[in-house]
Amino acid sequence: MVVRLSEVWPVVGADRLLSECVPPPRFADVRFGTYRPDPDEPSQAEALAVLVARAEKLAGPRPAPSLWSRLRGRSESPDKPGVYLDGGFGVGKTHLLASLWHEAAGPKMYCTFVELTNLVGALGLRTAVEALSSYRLICVDEFELDDPGDTMLISRLLGQLVEAGVEFAATSNTLPDKLGEGRFQAVDFLREIQGLSARFDVRRVDGPDYRHRGLPVAPDPWPDEKVEQEAAVRANASCDHFVDLHRHLAELHPSKYGALLDGIETVAITDVRPLTDENVALRMVVLADRLYDRNLPLLAGGVPLDQLFSADMLKGGYRKKYLRALSRLIALARTA
The missing domain is CATH 3.40.50 (Rossmann fold)
Structure with missing residues (x-):
């Protein structure tokens, strides 16, 4: 039939939205070892090395913050709390992101940007922060800001989760300081956009659409x-x-x-x-x-x-x- x-x-409840935050079936079996960097595009091998190093850091248990870091409300790590893969279509960014998720210790979450905004909309910002603050890693595919509301929402969410020690990895076709460009008056939200950009170690991934x-x-x-x-x-x-x-x-x-x-x-x-x-x-x-x-x-x-x-x-x-x-x-x- x-x-x-x-x-x-x-009918989709908030519990399902959260439980389904894992790599989709297409990327369920990918690993760093199955990624094949194009030898003519050195940025692909460089991005792979960066994420492998990040995965090694995230493979163990989440370190307990010191009293000083808790009082200051920030991570002690000198590294930026997020890594951001920017590049064209079909160059393997999602493959790398899913591989990082598979290698990292939990609790962890994998979602698209749309799914993340939907989740926060379903739970509310405060409940979402409470639910996600214990996570070790949150991977966000297709990171993109299409309206001012999303800009404010995700800026606040990331800020509070970073203070809780959560690390992020994201992919996008737009550099973080260009998010929202051409879709709304980004100049009005420049502070939020720059704040998002400052949280990421940006890595360019070049190459043709495989x-x-x-x-x-x-x-x-x-x-x-x-x-x-x-x-x-x-x-x-x-x-x-x-x-x-x-x-x-x-x-x-x-x-x-x-x-x-x-x-x-x-x-x-x-x-x-x-x-x-x-x-x-x-x-x-x-x-x-x-x-x-x-x-x-x-x-x-x-x-x-x-x-x-x-x-x-x-x-x-x-x-x-x-x-x-x-x-x-x-x-x-x-x-x-």
Whole structure:
């Protein structure tokens, strides 16, 4: 029986949000030893060495703070409490981040930036700080600030957790002092942005997108009839009209998009259309991330996936989000 995602209404509590803060299935088995730095891109080997050293530091039990450090409310470590991997798409940043999480001693957490903001929204800032202050390491993938509220929220969260001795690792396609640029008046929140930047040891990771080396173009879309027929013969497949799906996403909080895919092994979408509404496009970005996390093959009809976002969108403030989504959707379409 084919599932219609547009008819599924998942219920997700705060407990589930916290318990699911682990690397997604695609990165469940990655380790530093499985990362292959490109010999033509020395920054990849350098980033690997930095994270291996950080993992060695985090492999043992969390040291008890001295009375002096507790009174001052800060860590005694001279190192910055966070490491930040900045780079393009598909250069292995998430592989490295997940490897660090696997090597570190617990308690520890792994989430995307969207999942972190959703978690804090569900728990409240005070409860989130209380719940996370005992953690040794928090890994945040796709770190990005899209509005002033997120800037203030995450700045306060990180500040209080750093004082509690929590260490951070993050990946992004945007340097921390450029977060929010092009999306809101970052100058109004410069203090918060600079505060976030000062907490990270920034490491650049360069290289071409490994998912598309030699294959940068989206595969030809399938006829809608073939999409529906193929979904009908695949186990645990979903199939939705593109418009029905994105309208349904508008009625769900993004924290529920992962639960929407529970039990699904293949996703099929008919009549994919170019998007012109930024709100719809950003919801599709979150869905693309959850599909990619779960390594779900994507059967798609309609326009080629590389035409999903308009030319204006690909030039705007959310350009990097859209390019990441295209990179991931095209990779999933090729696996189908």
